[in-house]
Amino acid sequence: MPNPSEEVITPRLLGDWALPHPGGGKESRGTVLVAGGSRYTPGAVLLAGVAALRAGAGRLQLAVAETTAPALSIAVPEAKVVGLPETDQGSVAGDVPDALLELAGQADVIALGPGLDNIDETAVLVRRVLSAAASGTPLVLDAYALGALSKEPGLVADHAGHVVLTPNRTEAAHLLGRELADDLAREAAELAERYGAVVTLFGHVAAPDGRRWRDENGDPGLGTSGSGDVRTGIVAGLLGRGADPAQATCWGTYVHAAAGRRLGPRHGGTGYLARELVDEVAATIATV
Structure with missing residues (x-):
């Protein structure tokens, strides 16, 4: 049953909450670092x-892990790609190089977690990257970065108000x-209050100040491998590009x-791939 305290995310709501207009140069739209x-x-x-x-x-x-960095730099020629040290099992090691910390200190947004697979190493990585990030840098935590946060709730304490959490049911x-x-x-609201973060959880968005929203467009097709990474x-x-955490999360969820x-x-209905979701993003934003 719908929660009456939530505002439904509709094109009209988003239209009244317009995204910052892109500037003329790439610098005005921000540098995003994904680790x-x-x-x-x-x-x-x-x-x-x-x-x-x-x-x-x-x-x-x-x-990414250093053995895959060359291939990724070819697959995404638009990006600067940095290789990270690996454990013998192929996980990213937490003792990341200074090159990553320098990028973290200069980034406008940092997303941590996609594709990581070792909680202990991830906790070290997250701690080091967040210590290098400039004060007020927006953060998006996903996947194993959320697992690390569950073991060390204080990881984002110094970044309250600038954090977005994107858990699935297990991570939540x-x-x-x-x-x-x-x-x-x-x-979602409890998570937002506990971690001082905006949370998106299966279409439910909650901010730490008590605001809540609900998206009603989700369908089973989104339950495909890599879909959460796209979100x-x-x-x-x-x-x-300058949206605040609540705005970016509501727009992103929708x-x-x-x-x-x-x-x-x-x-x-359920046969599309996460990579195909990516190709629909720009057009979907443009039609809101």
């Missing part, structure tokens, strides 16, 4: 990064330290779901 991607999952960073560009980011920087349960209740609107990238790209709606009829 993640183990040896076996560099595609998560690719999806998030290209989605950020499609959402309007001006410049893109990607950081870890962040809350218990099983999720049926009222996802309430659960993370959309939000990061909108932050890069655009992600509406892109799926556009693809559904062409692919039998």
Whole structure:
């Protein structure tokens, strides 16, 4: 049953909450840094990064396991790609190089987590990157970065008000330290209050100041591999072009779901791929 405290995200609501107008140069649309991607999952960073560009980011920087960095630099020629040290198992090692910390200190937006696969190493990476980030830099945490946050809730304490969390059900349960209740609107609101962050959870968006929204466009087709990475990238790209965390998250949640709606009829409802969602992002934003 819909929660009456939530405002439904509609094209009219978004039209009245217009995104910052892109400036003439790429610098005015922000530099987005996406860090993640183990040896076996560099595609998560690719999806998030290209989605950020499609959402309007001006410049893109990607950081992935060093064995996959050359291939990713070819796959995404628009991005600067940095290789990160790996464990013997192919996970990104937490003791990241100074080159990544320098990028983090200069980035306008940082997205952490897509494609990472080791909680302990991720916690070290997140701690180091956040310590290097400039005060007030918007952050988007996804996947294993959320797992690291669940074990160290203070990781984002110094960045309250500038953080977006994009959990799935399992990650949300870890962040809350218990099983999720049926009222996802309430659960999103609790997460927002606990972590001082804007949260998007299965179409429910909550801000730490108590505001809540609900998107009603989601469908089963969005439950495909890599879909969450695309949503993370959309939000990061909108932050890069100057949207505030709540605005970027509401717009990103809507655009992600509406892109799926556009693809559904062409692919039998559930047959579209996350990479195809990316290709719908710019057009979906333009038609709101």
